[in-house]
Amino acid sequence: MSKSKIISEEIINNIKHAINDKKSNFHHLHEPLIEKKDLNPIKHAINSGFVSSIGKHLKLFEKKIKKLTKSNNVVLTSSGSTALHTALLALGINKSHEVLIPNFNYIASVNSVLMCSATPHLIDIEEKTLGIDVKKLDNYLKKNTYQSKKGCINxxxxxxxxxxxxxxxxxYPCDIINLKKILRKRKIVLIEDSAEAVGSFFNKKHLGTFGYAGIFSFNGNKTITSGGGGAIISNNKNFIKRCKHLSTTAKGKHKYLFFHDTMGYNYRMPNINAALGYAQILKLNKIINAKRKLNQRYLNAFKNSKYIKIYLDRKNSNSNNWLNIGILNHKYSKFRNTIISSCIKNKIFVRPGWSLMSETIYLKKCPKMNLSNSKSLFNRLICFPSSPYYNYKK
Ligand SMILES: Cc1ncc(COP(=O)(O)O)c(C=O)c1O
Incomplete structure (x- = not known):
């Protein structure tokens, strides 16, 4: 048997063992867990007639997010992508600005920067946290920038x-404490893309609350979902006010007149989506318990593997384990695609990581540092099925 076949078989068996699902042969990457009772708030929203941008469930969902994150200011949006765009607009990001973006990333961050006519500046990550390599960034900024009255200049x-x-x-949390330190001294505003991190904590503090602002996604593939949706949180009340204004077509307050003081967007979350989000956030703890169990099962199933290791949450972190991640030993990275194809043939829908931003056709000219870590990780990383219903206790 070829080496790639041996490795693929081992991985398939280990995944099946970790999942331990006797009911289904299909194992998707991440499906939502929506129960019958989740329909009650949606029915209520429909019966109330408030299905769009105002309604009781927007308030209820918002309140639950505040409680979870201990953040006083929240604005709900139509998606995580629109949350990112709104946050950058409210910060006043424009064509004279660059925004530092990790190279291993979902596409929404760079797009939000480009939508503000600013420039994404690509930076490297580290394998230890899967997030920004803070030491490398600090050295890079020391050599390639200077401070002026305007801020940090490239x-x-x-x-x-x-x-x-x-x-x-x-x-999983990036090296957020050290990152915050090196950015603060350069007056670079920290936004946390916590789209995947609802229910994740570091040092008992919810992710998204370390920087100036944080964003979440409630897309169907996330830990909890509102169908489609997002949120922005911040300790700065005026910033959130501005986000709310911009995401509400910048409409002025009046009983019946329509007027707008700047160009805004219709980026609001509809009440009908908030109703599902509310139903889902009520069971976030149960979902996360199930996901932590699955993570333990993955760690056990793969503990003796010579070929691949499961990413392990760091000390002081209490993450939601949104996805379980396998990282191939360097020697076997050349088999990544064969392994993925074999899993998919066996109805185990694993996925590689996102294509790197630096390899994305319209981002080729972006300023960037040496990106060797993200390149290495991309070649070796495989996302494993991690739906919340494995091990879920009603
Ligand atoms: C890291 C990251 N950022 C942003 C987003 C955008 O969220 P949405 O799909 O809700 O627009 C996603 C979601 O897929 C994501 O994974």
Whole structure:
């Protein structure tokens, strides 16, 4: 038997063992867990007639997010992508700015930067956290930027590096404490892309609450879902007010007149989606318990593997284990695609990581540092089926 076949078989067997699902042969990457009782708030929203941008469930969902994150200011949006765009708009990001973006990333961050006519500046990650390599970034900024009254200036482009969108990859915290330190001294505003990290904590603090603002996604593939939806949180009340304004077509307050004080967007979450989000957040703890159990089962199933290791949450982190991640030993990275194809043939829908931002056709000219870690990780990383219903206790 070829080496790639031996490895694939071992991985398939281990995944099946971890999942331990006797009912189904199909194992999707991440499906939502929606129970019959989740329909009650949706019915209520429909019966109330408030299905769009106002309604009781928007308030209820918002309240639950505040309680979970201990953040006083929340705005609900139509998606995580629109949350990112709104946050950058509210920060005043424009064409004179660059925004630091980890190279191993979902596409929404760079797009939100481009939608503000600013420039994504690609930075490397580390394998230890799957997030920004803070030491490497600090050294890079020391050599390639200087501080002026305007902020941190890129020596080459002369643009202001105004913000950094840190990613908590697959729900696991990046090196957020050290990152915050090196950005603060350069007056670079930290936004946390916590799209995948609802219910994830570091040092008992919810992810998304370390920086100036954090965003979440409630897309159907996330730990909890509102069908489609997102949120922005921040300790800065005025910032959230501005986010709310911009995501509500910048409409002025009046009983019946329609007027708008700047160009805004219709980025609001509809009440009908908030109703599902509310039903889902009520059982977030149960879902996360199930996901933690699955993570333990993956760690056990793969503990003796010579070929691949399961990513292990760091000390002081209490993550939602959104996805279980396998990282191939360097020697076997050349088999990644064969392994993925074999799993899919066996109805185990594993996936590689996102294509790197630096390899994305319209981002080729973006300023960037050496990106060797993200390149290495991309070649070796496989996302394993991690739906919340395995081990879920009603
Ligand atoms: C890391 C990350 N950022 C942003 C988003 C965007 O969220 P949405 O799909 O709700 O627009 C996602 C969701 O897929 C994501 O995984």
């Amino acid at each position: 020596i080459k482009t002369k643009k202001i590096i105004k913000s950094c969108i840190a990613l908590h990859t697959y729900g």
